[in-house]
Amino acid sequence: MTGFLASIKNIDEAKKICLSTADIIDFKKVNDGALGFVGSNIVRQGRKVLQDRIISVTMGNEHNPNNNKTINNINYVIKNQIDYLKIGLFDVRMIDEHKKLIKKINFYETKPICVVFADHEFDLSLIQKIIDIGYKGVMIDTYNKNGKSSLDLLNRNDIKKFTDIVKKNNLICGFSGSLKLHHIAELKNLDIDFLGFRGQLCIDSKDRDSINMDQVNRVSHEIKS
Numbered sequence: 001m002t003g004f005l006a007s008i009k010n011i012d013e014a015k016k017i018c019l020s021t022a023d024i025i026d027f028k029k030v031n032d033g034a035l036g037f038v039g040s041n042i043v044r045q046g047r048k049v050l051q052d053r054i055i056s057v058t059m060g061n062e063h064n065p066n067n068n069k070t071i072n073n074i075n076y077v078i079k080n081q082i083d084y085l086k087i088g089l090f091d092v093r094m095i096d097e098h099k100k101l102i103k104k105i106n107f108y109e110t111k112p113i114c115v116v117f118a119d120h121e122f123d124l125s126l127i128q129k130i131i132d133i134g135y136k137g138v139m140i141d142t143y144n145k146n147g148k149s150s151l152d153l154l155n156r157n158d159i160k161k162f163t164d165i166v167k168k169n170n171l172i173c174g175f176s177g178s179l180k181l182h183h184i185a186e187l188k189n190l191d192i193d194f195l196g197f198r199g200q201l202c203i204d205s206k207d208r209d210s211i212n213m214d215q216v217n218r219v220s221h222e223i224k225s
Contacts, residue, residue: 002193003024008027027042027057028058028198029058032061034142037060047082065088070101078107083109088116092121114137114139116138119142119144124165127162128169131171150179174194175194181200
């Protein structure tokens with residue numbers, strides 16, 4: 001069954017979203033690139049507010065995540081018992097640095113997910129390499145938040161191949177990137193573990209500023225129906 005990942009930016013949104021049926025609540029600094037990190041305080045408070053809910057956190061926009069700042073943030077996220085953390089593959093030349101990073105971190109129960117971008121260096125041949133270095137799942141997103149969805153940018157055969165590779169390895173498969181309500185039915189047929197949303201959860205999907213619970217509930221209903 002396909003799950004619903006809802007991206008939020010702060011504790012006020014966490015208090016709203018906790019009343020929803022979202023399967024994964026994803027903390028992201030939405031006005032800071034593709035995977036902005038919300039900061040340690042929000043991570044800590046978010047874990048308290050959301051208690052037993054499944055949480056993910058985006059870890060920033062560093063092209064080389066194998067640096068002290070990102071490592072410290074990752075360790076803090078793990079310490080707060082966050083379920084998933086998302087690290088972007090912004091530069092395919094840095095895949096060896098990703099491998100070094102994954103090897104040096106004790107993730108305990110937290111699962112590292114690699115995010116690849118439909119509109120930035122997307123390469124199906126890299127998916128198995130990403131899996132082999134130790135990531136516990138792979139997710140497609142969009143690098144540029146300009147309204148173009150991942151479905152506009154990738155053909156259906158490539159999406160199916162991506163899903164097949166990840167699922168063949170018994171890992172987590174996610175898909176996001178300016179998705180709309182009318183995309184959900186098609187994507188549910190592709191055996192994707194979760195679909196991620198931000199813009200569609202807001203009153204104005206273009207500015208992505210603040211979630212609206214009616215929109216959240218519409219997305220949730222469409223995924224779970």
